[in-house]
Amino acid sequence: MIEPNRQGDVWVYAEQEDGNLHDVALELCGKARLLADQLGVRVGAVLPGWNMRELAFRLIAHGADKIYHVHDPRLEHYRTMPYARVMCQLIEKHKPQIVLYGATPMGRDLAPRIASKLRAGLTADCTDLDIGDHEEKSAKKVHKNLLLQIRPAFGGNIIATIINPERWPQMATVREGVMRLGDGDPGRTGEIIDENIEFNDFDLAVHVIERHREERKVDLKAARIIVAGGGGVGSEEGFRLIHGLAGALGGTVGASRAAVDGGFIAKDHQVGQTGTTVRPALYVACGISGQVQHRAGMEESAKIIAINWDREAPIFSVAHYGIVGDLRKVIPMMIKAIKARE
């Protein structure tokens, strides 16, 4: 456990795989820059791996001031324990006040292990981050400039702000796409600090025997048009309509968690707080109620069409075009209207 260190920097865990930096690391550098400017401190990024020094320059371009570069053949492929050792040792040495991780499969494996070791707090899947004060009424104490970790809470249209007032560093994970990916400024300068970490036998007890990479099949983030289906689509069969409309529009298929849980479509298609955050030119929500966890992932779309037979469905609150009706009738009409234009 680390005492609050107000001079501490804002850190980002720079996730990379096979020398490819994950977009979320750059997105987080941009956000960390804003937070650090508010606090008057600097942005650090921890980059563990093997032969990936040049990635440091991209992190700097996106807002990092100091890169803690840990170059070690034993870090070539991600393994939880040695990576956790790197992070814990550097956190104990430099005492950052905030550490951000991408809520990727790797980040969600790593960050909780670190949090447990440091006995620090960790908030998953934040949809926004800010700096603010917290008044502890019972103790008549004001904690200044805490990291406000904002995320939808279970139970309807509620947004909770979580803080870690005392047990630092303040740590959070953020999904890819939630923070905007800036262009980066290749002229920015920063410092690369080489760090050496000692590992013990236990840290290295797990071995990677074989690895296999599969190309990501769905790329929701890059899609210009998304047609998403929800629980109202009813079945995998029913999703044919969604695929049909997406095909007619040249778009990509998205889904709500209800549709994923129902087995209508694979998990990679999920949009929302714990899925992908998207900002397409057009988002068509079909049979999606629009709970806050779903809206969090799509409400910044440029244009939103909502099709739902329940006029009271919250999805209409973010829609630009609302169609109150049965999606099984409305979607074929849309397909027809689009085809007629060609």
Place this chain on the structure above:
Amino acid sequence: MGYKCIVCIKQVPDTSNITGEVMNRDGTVNRTALPAIFNPEDLNALEAALAVKDEHGGEVTVVTMGPLGACEALRMALYRRADRVVLITDRRAAASDTLATSYILSQAIKKIGDVDLVFCGRQAIDGDTAQVGPQLAEKLGIPQIAYFERFESLTYRAARVRRNTGSGWEVVESPLPVLITVLDTANEPRPAAAKRVMQYKHLTTPDELRARLKKGMPDATDAEREAEHARQMEKQTFLGARIEQWDLDDIDADLQWCGLSGSPTKVHRVQWIVLTKEGYTEVAPTEEGVRGMVHELIVDHTMG
């Protein structure tokens, strides 16, 4: 011989069932109106442990932390051939965040002792945080393998596991004991065995039975209720299984790391989102209405 497996499970509100009736007028969910279910991926974790037992022999112990009502999830584990089930329940554990929860579970697992494999579902549907598994592994001082798909091999020396990395898969080898978090795609959880449902459906902990009798016999005197309690508990001794109930003292937990004081994360503020209506163009669900909308979107270059 065989392997000693421990499975950590959670009873959760069924978030896929949030319908109009369970919504309060302010847009929040009336939790008590939501049915409680066995967290879906915890069923996959239980299945993975039972499969180890089926193939190699051994024992499956299921542990949960929660209110007395969570006994229902433990009974469901017994219906599926868990050997031993344990409820950790204690008021002082209330308001535990994921870190405090993992500490409490680690104390219970240390009390059970000699474990080879700990299984957790990847995440619980009421939070989707996926944090408790990795935190628990760290607290136990053992390796973790997240996103289990299947065993490639299992010996007393090491487990070889194929895990999903999100961008593909990898096979890793870890010495035992190890903690494994299980994905819903890993297996098909077995259904409850009808015979065991008949056998164990009346199994309770003493406290759970007391709470039930309080509800079920509202007009009875305390003495009558106690007599009924003694009678039913006596009957249960013939069932050949029991639900163990532990509190924080039973697992030697340091209260500093439990409940509110053990939870570094606090709630700063909760906001209700006010939905603004009428912000959109209503399109009639007719050929003509839809055509008009499509036309507008083509003209402004959103489509095509």
